[in-house]
Amino acid sequence: MPSTTQPPLADPVPIPPPKPFVSRLRHPSSRKTIYDRNLSRTQTTPTSLPAFAYLFNTLITHHHSQSGSVSEIETRLNRAGYPIGIKLLDLLLYRQQTATQRPAQRPTRILELLQFVHTTLWRALFNRTADALEQSTSKKNEYMIVDNEPVVNTYISIPREMSQLNCAAFIAGVIEGLCDAAGFAMEGVTAHWAHEQGVKAEEGAVVNEEMWPGKTIFLLRFGEGSVQRDDAIKAGGGG
Template identity: 35%
Template sequence: MIGVGKIKQYTNVLDKPLSKGKQEVSLSAFAFLFSEMVQYNQTQVDNIAELERRLEDAGYAVGARVLELLCHREKGNRRETRLLGILSFVHSTVWKVLFGKALEIGCGGTLVRRVLMEESDRCQVADSLEKGTEHEDEYMISEKELLVNRFISIPKDMGTFNCGAFVAGIVRGVLDSAGFPAVVTAHFVPVEGQLRPRTTILIKFAEEVLRREARLG
Protein backbone atom coordinates (compact mmCIF):
# COMPACT_ATOMS: atom_id res chain seq x y z
CA MET A 1 0.00 0.00 0.00
CA ILE A 2 1.24 3.44 -0.86
CA GLY A 3 1.91 5.79 1.97
CA VAL A 4 1.92 3.22 4.73
CA GLY A 5 4.67 3.84 7.21
CA LYS A 6 4.92 7.51 6.35
CA ILE A 7 2.37 8.45 8.96
CA LYS A 8 3.34 7.54 12.47
CA GLN A 9 0.81 5.18 13.93
CA TYR A 10 -0.48 5.88 17.40
CA THR A 11 -1.95 3.01 19.30
CA ASN A 12 -3.87 5.33 21.54
CA VAL A 13 -5.80 8.25 20.11
CA LEU A 14 -4.88 10.32 23.16
CA ASP A 15 -1.17 10.10 22.29
CA LYS A 16 -1.78 11.86 19.01
CA PRO A 17 -0.67 15.48 19.08
CA LEU A 18 -3.53 17.93 18.84
CA SER A 19 -3.88 19.22 15.32
CA LYS A 20 -2.92 22.80 14.64
CA GLY A 21 -6.32 23.41 13.16
CA LYS A 22 -7.05 24.85 9.77
CA GLN A 23 -5.35 28.20 9.60
CA GLU A 24 -7.20 29.68 6.67
CA VAL A 25 -10.82 30.67 6.49
CA SER A 26 -12.64 32.54 3.76
CA LEU A 27 -13.06 36.16 4.76
CA SER A 28 -16.19 36.48 2.63
CA ALA A 29 -17.81 33.50 4.29
CA PHE A 30 -17.02 34.93 7.69
CA ALA A 31 -18.24 38.40 6.74
CA PHE A 32 -21.57 37.07 5.50
CA LEU A 33 -22.03 34.86 8.55
CA PHE A 34 -21.23 37.72 10.90
CA SER A 35 -23.52 40.03 8.96
CA GLU A 36 -26.37 37.55 9.26
CA MET A 37 -25.67 37.16 12.96
CA VAL A 38 -25.97 40.90 13.47
CA GLN A 39 -29.13 41.04 11.36
CA TYR A 40 -30.72 38.18 13.27
CA ASN A 41 -29.92 39.73 16.61
CA GLN A 42 -31.32 43.03 15.38
CA THR A 43 -34.70 41.40 14.90
CA GLN A 44 -34.64 40.15 18.48
CA VAL A 45 -34.04 43.44 20.25
CA ASP A 46 -35.65 46.83 20.51
CA ASN A 47 -32.70 48.99 21.46
CA ILE A 48 -29.05 49.32 20.59
CA ALA A 49 -27.67 48.55 24.04
CA GLU A 50 -29.52 45.25 23.94
CA LEU A 51 -28.05 44.46 20.53
CA GLU A 52 -24.58 45.21 21.83
CA ARG A 53 -25.19 42.92 24.79
CA ARG A 54 -26.35 40.06 22.58
CA LEU A 55 -23.29 40.35 20.34
CA GLU A 56 -21.11 40.38 23.41
CA ASP A 57 -22.79 37.25 24.73
CA ALA A 58 -22.18 35.51 21.41
CA GLY A 59 -18.52 36.48 21.66
CA TYR A 60 -18.33 35.32 25.27
CA ALA A 61 -19.15 31.76 24.22
CA VAL A 62 -16.38 31.91 21.62
CA GLY A 63 -13.90 33.28 24.15
CA ALA A 64 -14.57 30.58 26.72
CA ARG A 65 -13.94 27.90 24.10
CA VAL A 66 -10.90 29.60 22.63
CA LEU A 67 -9.25 29.77 26.04
CA GLU A 68 -9.78 26.06 26.59
CA LEU A 69 -8.47 25.16 23.16
CA LEU A 70 -5.45 27.42 23.15
CA CYS A 71 -4.32 26.51 26.65
CA HIS A 72 -4.30 22.93 25.52
CA ARG A 73 -2.83 23.47 22.08
CA GLU A 74 -0.28 26.19 22.63
CA LYS A 75 0.55 26.20 26.30
CA GLY A 76 0.76 22.54 27.24
CA ASN A 77 -2.34 22.57 29.41
CA ARG A 78 -1.26 25.54 31.49
CA ARG A 79 -2.99 28.83 31.74
CA GLU A 80 -1.81 32.22 32.81
CA THR A 81 -2.52 33.21 36.38
CA ARG A 82 -1.03 36.71 36.39
CA LEU A 83 -2.66 39.82 35.02
CA LEU A 84 0.04 40.80 32.54
CA GLY A 85 0.45 37.19 31.52
CA ILE A 86 -3.18 36.76 30.57
CA LEU A 87 -3.22 40.12 28.80
CA SER A 88 -0.28 39.23 26.62
CA PHE A 89 -1.89 35.84 26.01
CA VAL A 90 -4.96 37.66 24.72
CA HIS A 91 -3.21 40.09 22.45
CA SER A 92 -0.61 37.71 21.08
CA THR A 93 -1.86 34.12 21.09
CA VAL A 94 -5.62 34.66 20.95
CA TRP A 95 -5.40 37.53 18.46
CA LYS A 96 -3.06 35.61 16.18
CA VAL A 97 -5.26 32.56 16.12
CA LEU A 98 -8.51 34.47 15.62
CA PHE A 99 -7.49 37.27 13.26
CA GLY A 100 -3.81 37.12 12.51
CA LYS A 101 -3.39 34.67 9.70
CA ALA A 102 -3.18 35.21 6.01
CA LEU A 103 -6.68 34.58 4.79
CA GLU A 104 -7.84 33.46 1.42
CA ILE A 105 -10.44 35.94 0.37
CA GLY A 106 -12.51 36.02 -2.74
CA CYS A 107 -13.76 39.19 -4.27
CA GLY A 108 -15.62 39.22 -7.52
CA GLY A 109 -14.39 35.81 -8.58
CA THR A 110 -10.69 36.40 -8.14
CA LEU A 111 -8.82 34.98 -5.22
CA VAL A 112 -6.56 37.44 -3.55
CA ARG A 113 -4.21 36.62 -0.77
CA ARG A 114 -3.92 39.18 1.90
CA VAL A 115 -2.38 39.37 5.30
CA LEU A 116 -5.09 40.67 7.56
CA MET A 117 -3.24 41.34 10.74
CA GLU A 118 -2.82 45.03 11.27
CA GLU A 119 0.41 45.25 13.11
CA SER A 120 -1.79 44.99 16.11
CA ASP A 121 -0.71 47.47 18.66
CA ARG A 122 0.28 46.01 21.92
CA CYS A 123 -2.20 46.36 24.64
CA GLN A 124 -0.84 48.85 27.05
CA VAL A 125 0.98 47.22 29.88
CA ALA A 126 1.51 48.48 33.38
CA ASP A 127 4.09 51.21 33.04
CA SER A 128 3.23 52.32 29.54
CA LEU A 129 -0.43 53.04 29.98
CA GLU A 130 -1.84 55.22 27.30
CA LYS A 131 -2.84 58.76 28.13
CA GLY A 132 -6.44 59.12 29.14
CA THR A 133 -6.62 56.07 31.32
CA GLU A 134 -5.94 57.21 34.83
CA HIS A 135 -7.23 54.01 36.32
CA GLU A 136 -4.83 51.20 36.97
CA ASP A 137 -7.53 48.58 36.45
CA GLU A 138 -8.10 49.58 32.83
CA TYR A 139 -6.25 48.19 29.86
CA MET A 140 -6.79 48.77 26.18
CA ILE A 141 -6.36 46.81 23.01
CA SER A 142 -6.54 49.13 20.07
CA GLU A 143 -6.70 48.18 16.44
CA LYS A 144 -6.85 50.25 13.27
CA GLU A 145 -9.49 48.13 11.68
CA LEU A 146 -11.09 45.23 13.44
CA LEU A 147 -11.65 42.23 11.20
CA VAL A 148 -15.35 42.12 12.05
CA ASN A 149 -15.73 45.80 11.15
CA ARG A 150 -13.97 45.56 7.82
CA PHE A 151 -17.11 45.71 5.67
CA ILE A 152 -19.49 47.33 8.13
CA SER A 153 -20.62 50.95 7.99
CA ILE A 154 -22.63 51.99 11.01
CA PRO A 155 -25.64 54.13 10.06
CA LYS A 156 -25.65 57.60 11.56
CA ASP A 157 -28.78 56.98 13.61
CA MET A 158 -27.13 54.16 15.53
CA GLY A 159 -24.70 56.52 17.18
CA THR A 160 -21.71 54.93 18.82
CA PHE A 161 -22.74 51.34 18.28
CA ASN A 162 -19.74 49.17 17.42
CA CYS A 163 -19.89 45.60 16.13
CA GLY A 164 -16.58 45.15 17.90
CA ALA A 165 -18.84 44.29 20.84
CA PHE A 166 -18.50 40.74 19.55
CA VAL A 167 -14.72 40.87 19.89
CA ALA A 168 -15.07 42.52 23.30
CA GLY A 169 -17.25 39.55 24.22
CA ILE A 170 -14.53 37.15 23.11
CA VAL A 171 -11.99 38.97 25.28
CA ARG A 172 -14.38 38.92 28.22
CA GLY A 173 -15.00 35.20 27.65
CA VAL A 174 -11.28 34.45 27.74
CA LEU A 175 -10.59 36.60 30.80
CA ASP A 176 -13.62 35.48 32.75
CA SER A 177 -12.99 31.80 32.14
CA ALA A 178 -9.36 32.23 33.15
CA GLY A 179 -10.44 33.71 36.47
CA PHE A 180 -10.06 37.38 35.65
CA PRO A 181 -13.59 38.77 35.73
CA ALA A 182 -13.72 42.04 33.82
CA VAL A 183 -16.02 44.39 32.00
CA VAL A 184 -14.98 44.66 28.37
CA THR A 185 -16.36 47.22 25.94
CA ALA A 186 -15.60 48.26 22.36
CA HIS A 187 -15.41 51.91 21.35
CA PHE A 188 -14.70 53.93 18.25
CA VAL A 189 -11.89 56.38 18.78
CA PRO A 190 -11.46 59.05 16.10
CA VAL A 191 -7.90 59.57 14.90
CA GLU A 192 -6.66 62.90 13.64
CA GLY A 193 -6.03 62.96 9.92
CA GLN A 194 -7.77 59.63 9.42
CA LEU A 195 -11.14 59.14 7.79
CA ARG A 196 -12.01 56.09 9.82
CA PRO A 197 -11.94 55.83 13.60
CA ARG A 198 -9.93 53.13 15.35
CA THR A 199 -11.58 50.57 17.55
CA THR A 200 -10.40 50.37 21.11
CA ILE A 201 -11.33 47.48 23.35
CA LEU A 202 -11.40 48.65 26.91
CA ILE A 203 -10.87 46.10 29.66
CA LYS A 204 -11.81 47.03 33.20
CA PHE A 205 -10.89 44.35 35.70
CA ALA A 206 -12.95 43.58 38.76
CA GLU A 207 -11.64 44.72 42.11
CA GLU A 208 -10.90 41.21 43.33
CA VAL A 209 -8.48 40.65 40.44
CA LEU A 210 -6.41 43.66 41.41
CA ARG A 211 -6.48 42.70 45.09
CA ARG A 212 -5.21 39.24 44.18
CA GLU A 213 -2.49 40.73 41.99
CA ALA A 214 -1.37 42.98 44.81
CA ARG A 215 -1.20 40.00 47.15
CA LEU A 216 0.87 37.99 44.66
CA GLY A 217 3.26 40.90 44.42
Protein backbone atom coordinates (compact mmCIF):
# COMPACT_ATOMS: atom_id res chain seq x y z
CA MET A 1 0.00 0.00 0.00
CA PRO A 2 1.31 3.47 -0.74
CA SER A 3 2.56 5.21 2.36
CA THR A 4 0.90 8.42 3.46
CA THR A 5 3.39 10.95 4.68
CA GLN A 6 2.16 13.95 6.62
CA PRO A 7 3.73 17.25 5.65
CA PRO A 8 5.89 18.81 8.36
CA LEU A 9 4.04 21.12 10.70
CA ALA A 10 4.77 24.79 10.39
CA ASP A 11 6.25 26.62 13.30
CA PRO A 12 3.46 27.79 15.64
CA VAL A 13 2.79 31.49 15.65
CA PRO A 14 3.14 32.83 19.19
CA ILE A 15 0.05 34.53 20.61
CA PRO A 16 0.87 38.03 21.76
CA PRO A 17 0.06 38.74 25.42
CA PRO A 18 -3.12 40.75 26.01
CA LYS A 19 -2.73 44.43 26.51
CA PRO A 20 -3.22 45.63 30.07
CA PHE A 21 -6.73 46.88 30.78
CA VAL A 22 -6.94 50.65 30.83
CA SER A 23 -10.12 52.08 32.33
CA ARG A 24 -11.75 54.95 30.48
CA LEU A 25 -13.56 56.07 33.61
CA ARG A 26 -12.75 59.68 34.37
CA HIS A 27 -11.66 60.45 37.90
CA PRO A 28 -11.72 63.80 39.70
CA SER A 29 -8.48 65.48 40.64
CA SER A 30 -8.64 63.85 44.09
CA ARG A 31 -8.64 60.42 42.38
CA LYS A 32 -11.69 59.45 44.42
CA THR A 33 -15.04 58.31 43.04
CA ILE A 34 -18.49 57.87 44.54
CA TYR A 35 -17.46 54.37 45.64
CA ASP A 36 -14.91 55.87 48.04
CA ARG A 37 -17.55 57.73 50.03
CA ASN A 38 -18.64 56.64 53.47
CA LEU A 39 -22.08 55.01 53.28
CA SER A 40 -23.09 56.37 56.66
CA ARG A 41 -22.35 59.95 55.64
CA THR A 42 -25.37 61.64 54.18
CA GLN A 43 -25.14 64.25 51.46
CA THR A 44 -23.98 67.64 52.69
CA THR A 45 -24.62 69.65 49.53
CA PRO A 46 -27.74 69.33 47.36
CA THR A 47 -27.50 67.92 43.88
CA SER A 48 -27.70 70.48 41.10
CA LEU A 49 -31.34 70.59 40.02
CA PRO A 50 -30.54 71.66 36.42
CA ALA A 51 -28.02 68.81 36.11
CA PHE A 52 -30.56 66.30 37.43
CA ALA A 53 -33.28 67.70 35.17
CA TYR A 54 -30.99 67.37 32.14
CA LEU A 55 -30.19 63.72 32.90
CA PHE A 56 -33.80 62.89 33.70
CA ASN A 57 -34.96 64.57 30.49
CA THR A 58 -32.50 62.37 28.57
CA LEU A 59 -33.97 59.30 30.27
CA ILE A 60 -37.49 60.35 29.31
CA THR A 61 -36.47 61.11 25.72
CA HIS A 62 -34.92 57.65 25.39
CA HIS A 63 -37.97 55.81 26.71
CA HIS A 64 -40.27 58.01 24.63
CA SER A 65 -38.43 57.00 21.48
CA GLN A 66 -38.81 53.32 22.43
CA SER A 67 -42.50 53.48 23.37
CA GLY A 68 -45.73 53.63 21.44
CA SER A 69 -48.10 54.93 24.11
CA VAL A 70 -48.27 56.96 27.31
CA SER A 71 -48.79 53.87 29.44
CA GLU A 72 -45.70 52.24 27.96
CA ILE A 73 -43.56 55.30 28.75
CA GLU A 74 -44.77 55.25 32.35
CA THR A 75 -44.11 51.50 32.58
CA ARG A 76 -40.55 51.99 31.34
CA LEU A 77 -39.95 54.84 33.80
CA ASN A 78 -41.34 52.67 36.59
CA ARG A 79 -38.96 49.85 35.69
CA ALA A 80 -36.04 52.31 35.63
CA GLY A 81 -36.77 53.41 39.19
CA TYR A 82 -37.52 49.95 40.59
CA PRO A 83 -33.91 48.72 41.14
CA ILE A 84 -33.03 52.02 42.82
CA GLY A 85 -35.73 51.42 45.43
CA ILE A 86 -34.41 47.92 46.13
CA LYS A 87 -30.92 49.29 46.87
CA LEU A 88 -32.18 52.30 48.83
CA LEU A 89 -33.85 50.19 51.53
CA ASP A 90 -30.61 48.65 52.75
CA LEU A 91 -28.75 51.97 52.45
CA LEU A 92 -31.33 53.92 54.47
CA LEU A 93 -31.57 51.23 57.16
CA TYR A 94 -27.77 51.15 57.41
CA ARG A 95 -27.65 54.92 57.85
CA GLN A 96 -30.35 54.74 60.52
CA GLN A 97 -28.36 52.13 62.39
CA THR A 98 -25.17 54.19 62.18
CA ALA A 99 -26.90 57.36 63.35
CA THR A 100 -28.71 55.78 66.31
CA GLN A 101 -26.06 53.16 67.20
CA ARG A 102 -28.88 50.63 67.44
CA PRO A 103 -29.89 47.82 65.09
CA ALA A 104 -32.23 49.14 62.41
CA GLN A 105 -35.58 47.36 62.24
CA ARG A 106 -37.18 46.67 58.90
CA PRO A 107 -40.84 47.70 58.72
CA THR A 108 -43.12 44.76 59.51
CA ARG A 109 -46.49 46.53 59.29
CA ILE A 110 -48.00 48.33 56.32
CA LEU A 111 -48.39 51.55 58.29
CA GLU A 112 -44.74 51.42 59.40
CA LEU A 113 -43.65 50.96 55.80
CA LEU A 114 -45.82 53.86 54.61
CA GLN A 115 -44.38 56.15 57.28
CA PHE A 116 -40.88 55.04 56.26
CA VAL A 117 -41.61 55.99 52.64
CA HIS A 118 -43.40 59.21 53.61
CA THR A 119 -40.54 60.47 55.80
CA THR A 120 -37.23 58.62 55.49
CA LEU A 121 -37.32 57.90 51.75
CA TRP A 122 -38.65 61.35 50.83
CA ARG A 123 -36.01 63.09 52.96
CA ALA A 124 -33.25 61.04 51.38
CA LEU A 125 -34.45 61.84 47.86
CA PHE A 126 -35.92 65.35 48.17
CA ASN A 127 -34.70 66.67 51.55
CA ARG A 128 -38.26 66.94 52.87
CA THR A 129 -41.21 64.74 53.77
CA ALA A 130 -44.12 64.03 51.47
CA ASP A 131 -47.11 66.34 51.79
CA ALA A 132 -49.76 63.80 52.81
CA LEU A 133 -50.39 60.13 53.53
CA GLU A 134 -53.93 58.80 53.19
CA GLN A 135 -55.80 55.51 53.00
CA SER A 136 -58.40 54.76 50.38
CA THR A 137 -61.97 54.93 51.64
CA SER A 138 -63.17 52.17 49.32
CA LYS A 139 -60.33 49.64 49.12
CA LYS A 140 -58.46 48.26 52.12
CA ASN A 141 -55.24 47.56 50.24
CA GLU A 142 -54.84 51.02 48.66
CA TYR A 143 -52.95 53.96 50.15
CA MET A 144 -51.96 57.34 48.71
CA ILE A 145 -48.85 59.43 49.21
CA VAL A 146 -49.28 63.01 47.99
CA ASP A 147 -46.55 65.29 46.70
CA ASN A 148 -47.70 68.80 45.84
CA GLU A 149 -44.74 69.54 43.58
CA PRO A 150 -42.61 66.52 42.55
CA VAL A 151 -39.10 67.66 41.66
CA VAL A 152 -38.96 65.16 38.77
CA ASN A 153 -41.65 67.17 36.96
CA THR A 154 -40.06 70.57 37.52
CA TYR A 155 -38.68 71.09 34.00
CA ILE A 156 -40.93 68.68 32.11
CA SER A 157 -43.09 70.13 29.34
CA ILE A 158 -45.77 67.67 28.27
CA PRO A 159 -47.55 68.14 24.92
CA ARG A 160 -51.34 68.34 24.96
CA GLU A 161 -51.80 65.01 23.20
CA MET A 162 -49.87 63.32 26.03
CA SER A 163 -51.48 65.22 28.90
CA GLN A 164 -52.04 62.01 30.90
CA LEU A 165 -48.30 61.31 31.10
CA ASN A 166 -46.86 61.76 34.59
CA CYS A 167 -43.08 61.31 34.65
CA ALA A 168 -43.23 60.80 38.41
CA ALA A 169 -43.82 57.17 37.44
CA PHE A 170 -40.06 56.94 37.94
CA ILE A 171 -40.53 57.71 41.66
CA ALA A 172 -43.43 55.24 41.77
CA GLY A 173 -40.97 52.59 40.61
CA VAL A 174 -38.56 53.57 43.40
CA ILE A 175 -41.37 53.18 45.96
CA GLU A 176 -42.42 49.82 44.54
CA GLY A 177 -38.86 48.52 44.61
CA LEU A 178 -38.41 49.57 48.24
CA CYS A 179 -41.71 47.94 49.27
CA ASP A 180 -40.85 44.67 47.52
CA ALA A 181 -37.39 44.66 49.09
CA ALA A 182 -39.02 45.08 52.52
CA GLY A 183 -41.06 41.93 51.92
CA PHE A 184 -44.39 43.54 51.06
CA ALA A 185 -45.72 42.08 47.83
CA MET A 186 -47.25 44.86 45.75
CA GLU A 187 -49.89 44.81 43.05
CA GLY A 188 -48.28 48.01 41.82
CA VAL A 189 -47.43 51.64 42.52
CA THR A 190 -48.60 54.27 40.04
CA ALA A 191 -48.37 58.06 39.77
CA HIS A 192 -51.46 60.13 38.93
CA TRP A 193 -52.16 63.81 38.47
CA ALA A 194 -54.33 64.99 41.35
CA HIS A 195 -56.80 66.62 38.96
CA GLU A 196 -57.63 63.27 37.37
CA GLN A 197 -61.29 62.54 38.03
CA GLY A 198 -60.80 59.02 39.40
CA VAL A 199 -58.08 59.97 41.84
CA LYS A 200 -59.91 63.13 42.85
CA ALA A 201 -62.93 61.09 43.89
CA GLU A 202 -60.74 58.66 45.82
CA GLU A 203 -58.94 61.43 47.62
CA GLY A 204 -62.18 63.11 48.63
CA ALA A 205 -60.71 66.60 48.64
CA VAL A 206 -60.86 69.69 46.48
CA VAL A 207 -57.68 70.18 44.49
CA ASN A 208 -56.34 73.70 44.09
CA GLU A 209 -54.96 73.44 40.57
CA GLU A 210 -53.72 77.04 40.54
CA MET A 211 -51.54 76.63 43.65
CA TRP A 212 -50.29 73.10 42.88
CA PRO A 213 -50.75 72.40 39.15
CA GLY A 214 -48.30 69.49 39.31
CA LYS A 215 -49.76 67.85 42.40
CA THR A 216 -49.22 64.11 42.14
CA ILE A 217 -50.73 61.19 44.01
CA PHE A 218 -48.76 57.97 44.31
CA LEU A 219 -51.25 55.11 44.58
CA LEU A 220 -49.85 52.09 46.43
CA ARG A 221 -51.76 48.83 46.00
CA PHE A 222 -50.63 46.10 48.37
CA GLY A 223 -51.04 42.45 47.49
CA GLU A 224 -53.58 40.29 49.31
CA GLY A 225 -50.81 38.39 51.08
CA SER A 226 -49.38 41.58 52.56
CA VAL A 227 -52.82 42.65 53.84
CA GLN A 228 -53.53 39.23 55.37
CA ARG A 229 -50.15 39.17 57.11
CA ASP A 230 -50.76 42.67 58.47
CA ASP A 231 -54.16 41.59 59.83
CA ALA A 232 -52.60 38.49 61.41
CA ILE A 233 -49.92 40.54 63.18
CA LYS A 234 -52.58 42.92 64.46
CA ALA A 235 -54.79 40.06 65.67
CA GLY A 236 -51.82 38.51 67.46
CA GLY A 237 -51.23 41.67 69.48
CA GLY A 238 -48.49 43.07 67.25
CA GLY A 239 -50.02 46.55 67.26
